[in-house]
Amino acid sequence: MTNMLIEQIIKEKIAEAVQQLYGQEFDSQKVQVQNTRKDVEGDLTVVVFPFLRISKKSPELTASELGQYLQEQVEEVASFSVVKGFLNFTISTSYWINQLAEAFNDSEFGFTKAMDDSPLVMVEYSSPNTNKPLHLGHIRNNLLGFSLGEMLKANGKKVVKTNIVNDRGIHICKSMYAWQQWGEGQTPESTGIKGDHLVGNFYVLFDKHYKQEIEALISQGLSKEEAEQKAPSIVAARELLLKWEAKDPETIELWSMMNQWVYDGFDVTYKELGVDFDKIYYESETYLEGKAEVLRGLEEGVFEQRDDSSVWADLVEEGLDQKILLRSDGTSVYMTQDIGTAKLRFKDFDIDKMVYVVGNEQNYHFQVLSILLDKLGYSWGKGLHHFSYGMVELPHGKMKSREGTVVDADDLMAGMIDVARKTSEELGKLEGYSEEEAMETYKTIALGALKYFILKVDPKKNMLFNPEESIDFNGNTGPFIQYTYARIRSVLRKAADKGIHPSISFDASLQISEKETELIKTISLYPVAVAEAAEAYSPAVIANYVYNLVKEYNQFYHDHSILNESDEQVVNFRLVLSANVAKIVKSGMGLMGISVPERM
């Protein structure tokens, strides 16, 4: 990550120098420019090894000849040094000061605005089942999806955030059956239990009975497989699914009622998490479209039917296996509805790119989906993008709902807020705030800690979450970053009280410290980070960038006083520098869906 402007100048001038000095063409884009190591003097470093073949001179001599040329030709180059064959350039202070002024004057610094003809990206994320509440795995999904949307917008894309709710299928039938059998008419109102949790309870209850039935059947001499198929509960749930697909009014009514409980619960969780959607699809509304597509494929000979009347796709030619698309009883599977959903989406929107934020356990599914849609004749089938992210693991392995090791989303957030409140009260930070204002701040900090903890990790990698240890508020954490923001805001308020408002009222010849230069360099890299993050589909790029910026700012803050400085130009420069850091922190955290507090 290097500053593009000056990097580009250096690349071109180095290529020119090679041409001038050694008489050979060199592609300027292949010139390697990197940030100079912290312990070496300079800002940008050119690697000269690739030129040795051309110069036929030692690395040291080649470097100093090239350095000499640039110092003479490039105004921004103040000086250069050669260390072990690396050519280090020091860029003039005035260049950096001008960079700061530019960043300061741009309220949308680092962002590209979307135009009417900008490409439209649809981002699918969240995609819950309606048989149980959201858990930690969903949290990672939701945070990544939301953040991806924000990052794409920041890079000039039009974004439609979407959600596919898996509201039908055998899973919800299990909860429905359990409620019918053992529910005794319970509702969220009658029990005071959040709707999604209540339905989840019945799903667990189903599983308990199901397991008991299986054991009973096995003890009667049935094989495990037979028992799993013949247990009365699962038979009943399957019947419910058939009745549902046959639109049996009583079944539909029960289904609607229980799903509504779940939606009401999800809404609360989504709101707390701060995520939202522009368009929600329901599997119950798309699976028929999928079924129709599969049957069309069958007619056209793309798919085949077996003797038991189940429908399959043969993907052996693609190096894959057989894939079921319709069960022998005619009901549809996950894949069936995903085909229908994709088709409807491309009908509803003028999509340039479709992105699915779904865990890496489904890599195979999306590989197949893409091929199937292509086989069905959709030109966009091959272009679907699966944003595949890693699992959240607990110290003892994967989360398993049936083993009670699931970290519930609502509980987790509530717990974090509690920790934030206790910490804040201990430190006595929010004196003078009303209870309401304080609560807002606790939430900001708690959610900041949780979101940053998850988003700072490379999405592609599995990550570990230990529920025994609460998430830290010190070090490389969300609250550390928020704290820096709050400190800057505090300084800016104090400045305003004195009637000082940051403005570019210092000139480029101002003498500034190394740390200050360092900070401006980092500031000027924000647009690069924003672009890289979107390209890599990785909020972690933003997280790392912001953390680094804030760490540098804290060092500056520790070593330099701002308002107590006597030279007005210096006061102003430092205020501008600080305000800029605050602006970027707010913006960068915003890309991760994290808000920042005025005080903490």
Add this chain to the structure above:
RNA sequence: GCCUCGGUAGCUCAGUUGGAUAGAGCAACGCCCUUCUAAGGCGAAGGUCAUGGGUUCGAAUCCCGUCCGGGGUACCA
């Protein structure tokens, strides 16, 4: 079995297209609040980058083998 992803400090994670002496945080140890918020700053300590080969001026990074771990390969989603 086959496919696929991963293995960096005690722990959690960074490490850009191959570049200089592999970096942070946590934990543990020392220091710094009469001065803009100490949820902060500074110092010291901590490494056979799983392992064996290869490619080259140069490898945590690229290639091959081995070991270990995750995920997938369902008429689950």
